[in-house]
């Protein structure tokens with residue numbers, strides 16, 4: 001038993017080190033291409049001065065990622081090697097011996113502790129890096145209230161789900177995974193439907209897009225492609241960042257489109273309709289439903305594998321916890337399973353990039369390609385995007401194809 005715990009401990013350390021090495025190599029390869037000549041189709045994205053600014057921004061983020069990556073690695077390794085999990089677990093045991101309360105307190109301390117330790121990094125990223133390049137609109141006060149709100153939200157939603165899952169485990173034993181799967185599936189569908197109504201308002205103000213030429217153009221387009229769209233909202237993204245975005249959420253009667261106010265400032269009307277046509281494409285090609293079903297299936301698979309491990313003491317012992325428990329096993333399992341979830345992530349990114357091409361094709365065929373091309377260029381320019389990413393980095397991390405490939409596809 002102890003032997004197995006020791007071997008698994010070494011496997012965990014090896015997984016963490018290997019992930020760090022792979023990530024560092026990918027970042028390095030990507031950074032080596034920062035200076036590559038801009039492809040011909042993209043030479044009108046930046047002027048000379050903006051291009052230099054985008055180079056500097058990419059290098060700054062690269063160095064920042066390296067430093068924060070080393071910090072996270074040392075933190076988790078230190079915690080594992082010096083018995084951090086055992087220390088927290090013994091403290092929690094001295095407070096309560098109720099399994100559900102123990103798990104809530106244990107995760108509460110770990111999650112909030114890890115978040116507080118990484119706060120200086122996110123603070124630096126927002127108020128030094130993003131500020132320097134003119135992206136930041138967040139005030140320190142907003143930064144702090146955002147943090148508090150997300151803590152509360154995670155405590156209520158995450159804590160509620162965790163408590164129920166452990167309750168299922170106490171009650172149904174190894175079959176808990178089926179009940180947990182049902183619960184998380186219902187929660188996922190519910191969030192997909194009502195995220196914009198319930199969660200977004202905690203952080204942003206959403207107002208219906210006002211009547212006028214833009215709304216009329218959008219409505220005319222939506223009617224032409226047979227898409228019922230009554231909920232078009234403008235969201236005040238400008239209170240945090242100048243970067244622009246648009247997204248689609250929900251399905252059926254709950255479907256709605258949110259346009260960042262920054263998007264409305266940056267783009268012409270035709271370009272906004274083109275962005276919207278792309279989002280409608282996602283819907284029409286069933287990407288929303290497919291993503292939802294796939295994520296529910298992946299969750300079920302993960303929970304099933306978890307159910308095979310969670311009754312054994314080894315995953316707890318492997319993270320140095322001496323009195324095995326569901327919550328300690330969950331952390332041990334989480335790290336041991338992470339290579340598998342990275343693989344599923346790769347597959348999902350691969351399909352996501354395919355879906356982006358399909359949505360672009362939909363916009364090209366039902367609207368026109370030119371305004372989508374110019375909007376993508378403007379958005380890349382305004383966020384100082386990387387125009388020359390390394391293919392390996394794209395393969396692993398990009399959920400959207402690089403700008404060059406999207407434009408080639410739209411022009412084809």
Ligand SMILES: [Zn+2]
Pocket residue numbers: 278279282356359
């Ligand atoms: Zn898309």
